[in-house]
Amino acid sequence: MGIVEPLLLWYGKNKRDLPWRHNCTPYRVWVSEIMLQQTRVEAVKNYFVRFLQAAPDIPSLADLPEEKLLKLWEGLGYYSRVRNLQKAAKLLVSRYGGQMPASYAQLLELPGVGSYTAGAVASIAFGLPCPAVDGNVLRVWMRLTADGADIADPHTKRQTEAALRPLMPVGRCGDFTQALIELGALVCVPNATPKCAVCPLADFCKAHRQKEEQCYPVKKPKPPRRVEQRTILLLEQAGRIALRKRPAKGLLASLWELPGFDGTLSQEQAIAAVRSLGLEPVRLQPLAPAKHIFTHVEWHMTGWQVQLAPLPDTHRLVWATEQELRERYSLPSAFRPFLQKFLQT
DNA sequence: AACGCGGGGCT
DNA sequence: AGCCCAGCGTT
Numbered sequence: 001m002g003i004v005e006p007l008l009l010w011y012g013k014n015k016r017d018l019p020w021r022h023n024c025t026p027y028r029v030w031v032s033e034i035m036l037q038q039t040r041v042e043a044v045k046n047y048f049v050r051f052l053q054a055a056p057d058i059p060s061l062a063d064l065p066e067e068k069l070l071k072l073w074e075g076l077g078y079y080s081r082v083r084n085l086q087k088a089a090k091l092l093v094s095r096y097g098g099q100m101p102a103s104y105a106q107l108l109e110l111p112g113v114g115s116y117t118a119g120a121v122a123s124i125a126f127g128l129p130c131p132a133v134d135g136n137v138l139r140v141w142m143r144l145t146a147d148g149a150d151i152a153d154p155h156t157k158r159q160t161e162a163a164l165r166p167l168m169p170v171g172r173c174g175d176f177t178q179a180l181i182e183l184g185a186l187v188c189v190p191n192a193t194p195k196c197a198v199c200p201l202a203d204f205c206k207a208h209r210q211k212e213e214q215c216y217p218v219k220k221p222k223p224p225r226r227v228e229q230r231t232i233l234l235l236e237q238a239g240r241i242a243l244r245k246r247p248a249k250g251l252l253a254s255l256w257e258l259p260g261f262d263g264t265l266s267q268e269q270a271i272a273a274v275r276s277l278g279l280e281p282v283r284l285q286p287l288a289p290a291k292h293i294f295t296h297v298e299w300h301m302t303g304w305q306v307q308l309a310p311l312p313d314t315h316r317l318v319w320a321t322e323q324e325l326r327e328r329y330s331l332p333s334a335f336r337p338f339l340q341k342f343l344q345t
Numbered sequence: 346a347a348c349g350c351g352g353g354g355c356t
Numbered sequence: 357a358g359c360c361c362a363g364c365g366t367t
Contacts (some may be wrong), residue, residue, distance in 0.1 A: 043353065044362090077351025080365075114364050120365040134362045154346085181362055190360055191356060222359090223348090251350070293350060333352060 003144070003204050004169050004176065010200035014186065016041070019048050026100035026125035027058055033117045034081050041185065047076055062089040070255060070330035073083045078198035079253060084112030088220045098302045102126045115161070124176040129168035131161045136184025139250040142217035143188060146206035151217045225298050231265040232338055233274065234287060237310065240319035241342060242277075243329055251294070256329040258338060259317065260301075270304045283307045290337035303338050313315035 015021070018041065020032035027105045031051060051072050055061035064072075064086065073082040087109040092098055100121065101107060119132030133141075138151045141160050149156040169176050187195045189231040192214040196202050207213045235242035235258075243256040261273050267284055274281045287303030320329055322342050331339075 033362060038350090038361055038363055039352080040354070040361055075352075077353085078363085080350070081363090084364085112364065116363060120362065133363080135360070136362065178362090185362080193356085219359095253350090292352090294349095296349060 002167065003201050004167055006099050006200040006204075007179045007183065007276075008169070008172060008175055015178065015182055015236055016186075017051075025051070026102075026121060028052065028069065029086070029125040030113075030117075030121050032216060033120045034085050035076065037081060037117070038078060038103055039076065043076070044195055046138065047072070047124060058089050058092050058100075060260060061086060062093045062098075066254070067328065067330070071328065074255075074330040075333055081112055081304050082109075083254075088113070089113045100125065102128070104128060104130045113286070115157070119161070123168070124174035127171070127173050129165065129170065129173050130188055131164035132181075133160045133164065134181060134184075136181045137164075138187075140180055140184045140188045140201075143194070143207040143213055144201060144205050146210060146212065146216065147317060148218045150220050152220050160164060225293070225296055227298045227300060229262070229264045230260050230299050230301045231263060231270065231273070232260045232287070232301050233270070233277075234258060234303055234305045234338055235274070235277075235279065235308060236306065237308045237319060239292060240321055241325065241339075242317040243320050243325075243331075244317055251297070252332045252334075256318075256331050258303075258331075258335050264300075264302050265304070267304070270306075274308075277317065279306075279311055280309040281306050282309050287338055292334035294334075299334060301334075 017022070020028050032044070032048055035048055035051070036188055054068065054072055055064055069082055070079065074154055091110065092100065104118050104122045107113055107121050108115065113121075116132050116134050119130040122128040122130040123132055135151075138157065138160060141147070141163065142149070142151060149159070151157075167176070183199070183201070187199045189195065191307060194213045196208050196213060199205070199208070202208050207216050213271050232240070244259045246252050246255050248254050259277060265273055270284055271281055283306070287304045287305050289300070289302045292299045292301065318329075325331070325339070325343060
């Protein structure tokens with residue numbers, strides 16, 4: 001007796017009603033899987049619905065202007081995902097007639113698609129017997145087998161894929177993939193508090209039998225974040241705010257930002273910074289400090305609100321109205337504290 | 346193998 | 357404050 005039957009039975013009764021579980025075409029499954037990478041279901045739901053309205057199929061995604069694309073992704077994070085998504089869409093149009101290929105190996109070739117996503121699309125959208133091992137599945141499997149291997153080690157993921165492959169139930173591969181993930185999300189949850197009392201696999205679970213659920217999964221600790229001091233300028237001119245385009249590579253690539261400088265600038269230094277942008281300040285007022293935590297870096301930000309003398313030279317800045325800030329330019333969440341008074345929505 | 350890449354919710 | 361999340365690409 002194996003885990004497959006009780007797991008599928010449990011899934012049938014307990015699966016959540018999610019937007020991408022309706023009309024689950026390969027394209028919709030693919031987009032949802034990209035959005036869900038390192039991102040919680042609740043955060044994705046609304047983005048997914050809005051994205052599918054703006055780009056209902058692969059050709060329309062391929063044709064979307066970059067600015068619209070980034071605006072649709074604004075606030076979701078890991079922005080290279082959406083760039084790779086469109087890159088792949090263009091490739092699908094040119095190579096596969098605008099269709100998703102129905103093979104694991106071909107899916108894996110698409111930019112932004114790794115072993116997990118290829119397995120998820122292959123099994124969920126095409127019914128192929130390909131395992132899809134994400135953080136949920138790793139946690140479930142390590143507990144089920146009481147395996148103390150480091151889940152951050154790629155080898156552990158490959159081993160888990162190998163162990164699951166022969167279990168893929170013909171005809172229900174997509175349900176099996178989603179059931180494992182759903183179990184990890186709803187029952188075999190992280191933070192050492194799995195709900196074993198309602199788990200359909202409790203009888204099969206080695207960690208549970210040993211009363212050692214809390215010991216799994218094992219993961220090597222991450223290195224500490226570095227802290228960066230930044231000074232942000234809220235440059236105002238005739239009711240507009242200055243924005244600057246970030247570089248195409250690196251952190252928050254190609255998004256817009258409030259102009260900023262390394263370090264914590266005094267008022268005198270801030271005046272010099274404003275002048276370095278080719279602008280002439282009339283008055284500076286300090287803004288409330290704000291902190292923003294990324295995965296690998298922490299920004300400690302101070303800010304100056306700056307009224308400017310009228311000047312024609314915009315010097316690589318754009319001047320955005322409140323409406324443009326809301327509807328056109330894509331800004332990272334890090335700057336939101338400094339824009340509250342302009343974006344009181 | 347290690348690192349860069351967002352943002353938010355939970356403990 | 358730290359952990360984790362339907363991970364992937366680069367070096």
